[in-house]
Amino acid sequence: MTDVDLNMMPVSKARRRVWHARREKAQDIAAARDLRLTVHVSMDALEADWRALEASSATSLHQGFDWCAAWAATHSSQLLLVRGSIGPKTLFILPLELVRGRLFRTARFIGSPHSNLNTGLFATDIDPLTCEQLASSLIAELSAKLSRVADIVTLDKMPFDWHGTPHPLTSLPAVRNQNSSFQLPLLANFEATLAQLNAKRRRKKFRVSQRRLDALGGYEYVIAKTPQERRQILDLFFEQKAIRFKALGLPNVFQDRETQAFFHALAAVEPTAEGQPLELNAIRLRGEQNGRIVAIAALSRKGDHVICQFGSIDENLGAEASPGELLFYHIISRYNAEGMTLFDFGIGDQAYKRSWCTVETVQRDIVLPLTLRGRLAAAAHHTAVWLKVGIKKNKKVYAFVQRLRQGRQTPGTAETDGD
Known part of the structure; x- marks a missing residue:
């Protein structure tokens, strides 16, 4: 209901408006009941x-x-x-x-x-x-x-x-x-989008990555088009991510068959004007390493909103070229040109996300206990979140936890851009 200045009306008309407004509120409450x-x-x-x-x-x-x-x-x-x-x-x-x-x-x-x-x-x-x-x-x-x-x-x-x-x-x-999620608004063109960030540094990193991959024989930016290509790239992601999780001593959240089947089902859906459940993007080498994929990113699109679901890199080849960073540069540039307005790096606070994003979105958990056991579960949930938030706020403690993770890492592995 629009705002109306009751002082500018005759008294009788103003009273009727107030009465109708009260009746509408009462109807809202009654409807909710x-x-x-x-x-x-x-x-x-x-x-x-x-x-x-x-x-x-x-x-x-x-x-x-x-x-x-x-x-x-x-x-x-x-x-x-x-x-x-x-x-x-x-x-x-x-x-x-x-x-x-x-x-x-x-x-x-x-x-x-x-x-x-x-x-x-x-x-x-x-x-x-x-x-x-x-x-x-x-x-x-x-x-x-x-x-x-x-x-x-x-x-x-x-x-x-x-x-x-x-x-x-x-x-x-x-x-x-x-955890919060992190977004980058896509403006009128890619130059305007980069201007929100340190555009000079971003372009320099892009050129450095290109030169390092050129030294390996060059590369191409690939968007999987056929069902077979999507399956192959997705299966390679599962392999690359398994290596990554093992190196960090972390549980592999993609390892069970049901989860892999789920993402394969999403990847099989063809894109429409409204969106696409899962699009596979990759950096593929040329030259002596012709056909070898060194970076993967999976994206979902709904309308003009794009979310990065997950990503990986080849831990054994080209990691020093930051192929994940290079891949995001190509992806964001393309979506910007296609008229998307928001690129979402998803949930999780990581340095590469903050380097790209200007928006941090706070997320909340609603926990509703239904039984006595549920009250215990709610208390456990709140305690777990409180501990995790406390660790992340304490830079020394968080750094110590990160070092413990890195200490489990096998020699020769490097941080990925898309973890």
Whole structure:
């Protein structure tokens, strides 16, 4: 409702306006009380509403129908798709899956371990007052619907302000995630985009990388076009990343077959005008090393928003040329020319992201306990986040942890640009 100056109206008309405004607020509250939650285990029945809601620029691509369908098709976890409606209107969908741990049963966003930001799916015309009422009703409704199967609901990695739109669940209690995500706005042209950064230094690094790769016989920037090329590059990424994780003594989050099948399913989807679930980019050598790929980056696009999902480099050849940095230079330049407006390096605070990005987006975790065990799980979650944030804020402690990781590194390996 637009603002109106009541002092400029006749008294009777002003009173009617005030009365109507109060009645509208009362209707919003009453409507929020009429919120009806249903839980679905199949995506098919929700597809039409789902695709309508995901069209909003404020909705993360990680909650898109095709993204979630690919995860569901390659994983055996039980789906808990929460639909909130008032009358015939679908207000929101929370696409959750049930994960059973040793102690707790957690309902979380589908595929959350491999998402960079989560929003859920919400109608764009929800009134702010209704949002507050919906958020307060949601806790009780979720407890009533899910407490028999889940101990806790975790809505993690949520930006409370995304694309200039406050999230409808901002009034719920939340803890700041230990990691932010990092973005680079893409301006009218690549020169203007680089001007936000240290453009001179950025171009110099690009030329140095080119000269070093020229010494190996030259290179080409590759975008995988055919299904076979996508499969080959993606399989090579899994190999390169396994070597990297082993060198650092870290668990390989890409090693299980279900996760690899998920990304292969995304890569098989052809691009459209609206976006592409997974695009494979690479730096491929020429000369004596003809055909050898030394850097890979996987990207997802929704509208004019591009997210880097993951990247890797060849640890044994050309690492000193910073091929990952070179690859990002080519990728960002291309997307800038194609009219994209935001390049997102995803979640995780790393030096190479800060060197490229001018925007840091704070993300938050909403943790809703449904049972007594859920309260214990929520306390454990908050404690873990608190410890991680504390370590990262203390430069000496964080540096010590990083040195421990580096100490596990095998001789001859080098830092990648895209970890």
